[in-house]
Amino acid sequence: MARSDPELGAALAAGDQSALAELYDRYGGLAYSVALRVLGDPGRAEDVVQDAFLKVWRGASGFDATRGTLRSWLVAAVRNRAVDLLRGRSLHERRELALRPEVESAQAGPEDQAVGAQERAAVTSALAELPEEQRHAVLLAYFGGFTQAEIAELTRVPLSTVKGRMRLALDKLATYLRERGLVDV
Amino acid sequence: MSDQGQRMDEQVLNALALSVERVEPPPALRQRVLTAARRPAPMRLPLAAVAAIAVVALLAGLLMGNALRATPPQSGPQVSHFTLAGSGAASNVTGDVTYVKGQVAIIHFTDLPAVEPGRVYELWLITAGNHADAAGVFTPDARGEAQIVVNRSLGGYKLMAVTVEAGPTGVSAPTQAPEISGNIV
Numbered sequence: 001m002a003r004s005d006p007e008l009g010a011a012l013a014a015g016d017q018s019a020l021a022e023l024y025d026r027y028g029g030l031a032y033s034v035a036l037r038v039l040g041d042p043g044r045a046e047d048v049v050q051d052a053f054l055k056v057w058r059g060a061s062g063f064d065a066t067r068g069t070l071r072s073w074l075v076a077a078v079r080n081r082a083v084d085l086l087r088g089r090s091l092h093e094r095r096e097l098a099l100r101p102e103v104e105s106a107q108a109g110p111e112d113q114a115v116g117a118q119e120r121a122a123v124t125s126a127l128a129e130l131p132e133e134q135r136h137a138v139l140l141a142y143f144g145g146f147t148q149a150e151i152a153e154l155t156r157v158p159l160s161t162v163k164g165r166m167r168l169a170l171d172k173l174a175t176y177l178r179e180r181g182l183v184d185v
Numbered sequence: 186m187s188d189q190g191q192r193m194d195e196q197v198l199n200a201l202a203l204s205v206e207r208v209e210p211p212p213a214l215r216q217r218v219l220t221a222a223r224r225p226a227p228m229r230l231p232l233a234a235v236a237a238i239a240v241v242a243l244l245a246g247l248l249m250g251n252a253l254r255a256t257p258p259q260s261g262p263q264v265s266h267f268t269l270a271g272s273g274a275a276s277n278v279t280g281d282v283t284y285v286k287g288q289v290a291i292i293h294f295t296d297l298p299a300v301e302p303g304r305v306y307e308l309w310l311i312t313a314g315n316h317a318d319a320a321g322v323f324t325p326d327a328r329g330e331a332q333i334v335v336n337r338s339l340g341g342y343k344l345m346a347v348t349v350e351a352g353p354t355g356v357s358a359p360t361q362a363p364e365i366s367g368n369i370v
Contacts, residue, residue, distance in 0.1 A: 020222055024215050032210035034202045046214050053218045059279050062270025062367045068195075073276050075202045076195075080277040080296065123204040142201045173197045182203070183196040 002026075005070040012060035020057050027071055028053075031078045038082035038143050040097050048085065052077035083145030095154060098144030099136060119182060126176040134169035137162055195273060263287075269345055269367035274298060278365050282345065290335040292345075294365075297325035305352035308333055309359055310369075311344040318342075322355040339369050 003011065003022060011019035031052060035045035055077045056063075056070075063073065086094055127135055133155075140146045140154065148166060152159040177183045269280030269292070277296040284290040292308070300306060305322040312318075325331045339345075346363035350356045 017219065017222065021215075021219055024218055028210055028215060028218075029207055030202070030205075032214065033205045033208045036208055037205040042211075046211065046217070049210065049214060050218050050221055054221055055277070055279060057222045059268050059270030059367075061268060062272070062365075064272050064366075067272040067364075068199075068276070072196070072199045073272070075199055076276040079199075079202060084296075119203045120205070120207070123200055127201070127204060138198070138201065142198050170194050170197050173200070174193050177197060177200050182200050183193065 006065045009060060009063045009065055009070050012057060013063060020053065023056070023070070023074070024053060027074055030071070031074060034075055034078045035082045038079060038097070038145075039085060040100075044085055045082070048078055048082045051081050055081075079142070086145050091150070091154060094144045094146070095140065098140045098142075098146070122177065122180045122182060126173050129176065130169050130172060134165045134172075137165040138169045138173070141166065192273065265370055267367055267370045269294075269347070269365050271296075271365045273364045275347075275364040280345075280347070280365060280367065282367070284339060284369075287338045287340065289337070290339055290345075292333050292335070294323075294325065294331045294333075294347075295329060297329045297331055299329070300324060300349055300352075303352050304349050305355055306331070306347050307350040307355040307359070308335070309346045309348065309363065310335070310339065310342040311346055312341060313343045317346070317359050319355055319357060320345075322350070322352065324352075342369050345369055 003019070008019050008023055008026075012023065028049065031049045032045055035048040035052075036042060039045050039048065052074060056074050063070065086097070089097075127138075130138070136155070137151055140151050141148070146154065148162045149159055152162045155162070174183060263286040265284050265286065267282050267284070269278075269282065271278030275298060278294060278298075279296060280292050280294045282290055282292045294306075297306065305324055307322045308320040309317040310320050320335045320337075321333050323331045323333045344366055345368075346359075346366035348359045348361050348363050350360060
């Protein structure tokens with residue numbers, strides 16, 4: 001029987017290798033997809049996934065389920081590590097990667113399709129409802145790792161405008177996602 | 186922004202990861218992750234930490250030498266390792282701790298977010314009764330790394346934690362919930 005995420009976190013903290021395998025089976029697909037989305041490079045995406053799982057494995061004793069989910073911790077580790085690797089690339093390349101459309105023909109496993117399809121549809125719809133400049137601001141920040149000052153430079157608008165767009169975008173996304181139970185604060 | 190507002194923004198940004206098209210990772214990646222997890226974590230100690238360990242080892246050796254003249258052989262200093270992990274905005278942070286029992290702890294942090302000007306990270310030693318003793322302040326370098334040496338026994342403390350406080354000298358009691366922490370073992 002599959003363990004819940006908090007149970008899995010406790011098992012990881014206890015050094016249970018089978019828990020790591022279970023974590024990978026549950027979120028390996030998502031982790032790899034996020035790394036690939038940020039980097040656009042399958043080889044480096046694999047490196048990032050390995051680093052992120054090892055970070056969770058070795059830091060599991062400090063995991064606090066009241067501060068966030070195991071999935072969000074893992075995904076944040078993947079995204080942050082991938083963004084670290086992006087920093088050596090040109091601003092133009094980073095921008096193109098962050099704003100590229102999703103590859104609809106990508107091959108997904110049937111389990112991942114079933115588990116993630118609803119959540120993906122909700123987040124994609126929420127993003128689609130944003131005005132383009134707000135959507136670009138959050139995509140550049142999250143998938144491109146750009147700071148707000150860099151986004152201002154890149155899009156040639158004042159920093160205050162970028163801050164305003166980010167705030168509006170995050171508030172709208174929060175409302176939309178809260179209604180669908182994807183955020184809980 | 187309030188702590189709740191910050192957590193909401195983190196959750197919303199993390200939810201963006203769910204918008205990615207799911208891609209099946211290469212089958213070999215699972216085994217690669219599990220194999221890597223079986224290897225011991227590499228200790229990435231900076232020169233200062235290595236020097237500190239050498240000094241401790243030297244002192245321990247001298248003490249041992251003196252003791253050997255009068256008493257039967259005894260075991261050397263006990264060295265243990267444990268990890269601090271981040272959550273929330275610091276979810277990618279890892280702190281590798283090397284502790285020479287009763288004498289010194291050396292902590293090497295990686296992936297620390299930069300702090301705002303005038304702010305510093307402050308390390309705390311926390312007792313089972315929740316009393317926090319300040320153990321030093323530090324700021325990360327450009328790579329997000331930092332190291333700190335705690336030149337005292339950790340006996341009587343249960344938890345090691347880090348908060349962001351007013352610089353340059355820190356404060357006498359933590360003003361916020363720690364985002365980086367780990368049990369002392």
